[in-house]
Amino acid sequence: MPSNDIRFDCRHRGDGGPLVIVPCIDGAPLVELIDGFEIAVGMQPAGDAYGGLIPEFFRFGPMQDHFLGRSTNAMGPKTPVLGCECGEWGCWPLMARIAATTDFVTWDAFEQPHRKARDYVAFGPFQFNRHQYDDALLALSAVVGSDGDGTRA
Template sequence: MKNKTEGRELEILVDGLSFLEQVRCWELEHCPEPALAGEYAAYTALFTTMLERCNSGQIAEIAVLNCTCGDAFCWPLEAQMETTDQHVIWSRFVQPHRRDTWTYEGFGPFIFEEENS
């Protein structure tokens, strides 16, 4: 993850590519409402705090992207996050408001190496 200091937003990069743009491209191709594809906002520093509180061996459901309005429950993209001593793994993505019609099967998993501070 790359931390943008201005505005204290986080831009999530996967292999140097914007995670948000990867989501947008997936949704454009696989989800039936293209006008809503990629309609998510970058996270604030609070997202980093949430990740830091996860212990090795935990599996949790988290919102990896938020709605552009800032409300965490309005339009999140959720995923299962698993932590190990060496990795953080995001998988099993879901748009909870379109659970029956939007599919993320084949999207991810995304594996991040754990950094030792």
């Protein structure tokens, strides 16, 4: 399986609003990838439903732990990788299983927990080279800060 490339796009929402984190896979924002998938397979509602994670709104803990599937706030076996376009992750999250080994990090078993009947088997899996993934997490942590809430102490 070829490796995907990941980076975490960090932008402030609106004019000086909170920091929003959107994973980008092979150069495409995950919000666009999931919108395209849901629309293509005829899910309703679909399109413009997801947004990035806003650490200031929910204490995910250190982003390095969160995006390795080890969030300090137990959310079950899966990790939110996107939230709702409204900014609240719990409103309409995209959840994924994140499995890390010495060589790879894999995102798979995607789900929309508010629509259990939806089938995401054909979305992903995404496999990232562990060194490239760790570099992307270091870049993210440099922007977000070590406490993970998107603010600077």
